[in-house]
Amino acid sequence: MLHKYLCRYPVALFVAACIVLLSLLPIPDMKVNVHVPLADKWTHMVMYGVLTFIIWVEYQRSHGRRNMLKLTFFAFLAPIAFGGLMELAQMYLTTCRSGEWLDFAADAIGVCIGAVGGLLMKRYTGVKVKR
Numbered sequence: 001m002l003h004k005y006l007c008r009y010p011v012a013l014f015v016a017a018c019i020v021l022l023s024l025l026p027i028p029d030m031k032v033n034v035h036v037p038l039a040d041k042w043t044h045m046v047m048y049g050v051l052t053f054i055i056w057v058e059y060q061r062s063h064g065r066r067n068m069l070k071l072t073f074f075a076f077l078a079p080i081a082f083g084g085l086m087e088l089a090q091m092y093l094t095t096c097r098s099g100e101w102l103d104f105a106a107d108a109i110g111v112c113i114g115a116v117g118g119l120l121m122k123r124y125t126g127v128k129v130k131r
Contacts, residue, residue, distance in 0.1 A: 009059075011057075012054045016051060020086065044083075044103050044107050048107045048110030048114065050114065052079045055074060055118075056122075059074070060122070079114070080107065080111050083111070084104055087099035087103055
């Protein structure tokens with residue numbers, strides 16, 4: 001069964017693994033000359049938006065018809081839950097990172113943006129939806 005997901009969603013699984021590494025490994029302090037307000041939150045939104053959009057693309061590539069119930073779970077609820085788990089892992093499994101509610105909110109906003117991108121892709125690619 002794992003082989004099936006590795007074949008159908010290789011890029012999404014790679015991005016998810018990168019998110020795990022970026023979420024749990026210590027990040028070195030770097031001096032930055034440009035200050036971007038809420039840069040950490042923007043990063044969370046982009047990571048989870050890209051992950052969600054890639055799930056939509058790979059789902060479309062590997063399935064002829066869309067099952068909106070499966071897409072709602074795997075390409076919307078699962079990435080939000082994954083973001084929550086990463087925040088909990090940062091809080092309880094690391095000493096160098098901290099879990100934050102605002103990071104979780106940024107994850108969820110990114111998932112929503114990625115899902116909107118996936119819905120727009122559905123509209124313009126003409127794939128039929130199975131209800």
